[in-house]
Amino acid sequence: MAMNEREGTVIRINDYGLCELAAGNRRISFTLDKLPNYRGEPLRGLGLRVGTKVAFTSDLKGRVKSARVLHAEAASS
């Protein structure tokens, strides 16, 4: 895990690629282009849905720089 990487749980995904996480009591949002190598795959293929764990890094303003799906296999099963 990178030094400033944090984890959150997906609480909402909208049709425009906005993914909302709960990281502790903080609301964190990012768009799917922050997932490395994202090429427009459907959410199911990414294993991304409500409840999925996601690791992310953010800048000083709290904007997500990159995100990766954790436990994708468990979430998509």
Added chain:
Amino acid sequence: MPKQQVLDPTCTETARAPNLSQPVRLPANVRKFGFIPDFGDWLHGDLLLFSKISRNLIERQIVNTQTSLGHAPEDARWHHAAVYIGDGFLCEARPGGVRYRPVVESVDQHTLLRVRRSMDTNETERFRIAIHALMRLSRSYAYGSVIQTLFRPFSPSRFALALRPRKRALICSQLYHDVFAEVSGSNLIDYVDKDIVPAELSATHKLQDVKPYWIRLS
């Protein structure tokens, strides 16, 4: 906390002179009132907040709920939110769905209006906020979310389960919150335990008020 900059129909002394860019066709109640907002200082992507002076049942209930959720009265009074598109038009989620219409249809002698803007967004991002709002035209209105929020002070978990909002549906404050997050990468409402309601958009320090003015109709 900075004083809210409100366009108040009872304070028209500072109204600006008539301006040729005013809309040609105005609703009868607006013509009778004699003033329209001056859109000259507004930018596409601005947040518009509305508060009726005499409210209907739903508007009253939204204000009461926001007060019950702990919002200060000056924030709780805002019961509707919309995205300013430009040229006197807004995009909003209302019962009936997301739609695009002239601001003057929503502002009259019975309505308070506030204009808010993120000073961290540039011209391109503000333009994209307006475009992202218009991409949602005709989306349905999230009645379930509204009812869930209205009853939240009384029974938080029961209504959350019974009225799961439809995924594609929207309420007014969610529309602005989502398009802002999609474009800027940051949230206006930082905590998950806070509902995305107009009062939160009124209270957030991430937006600043733009002083609105009336234009006197010639």
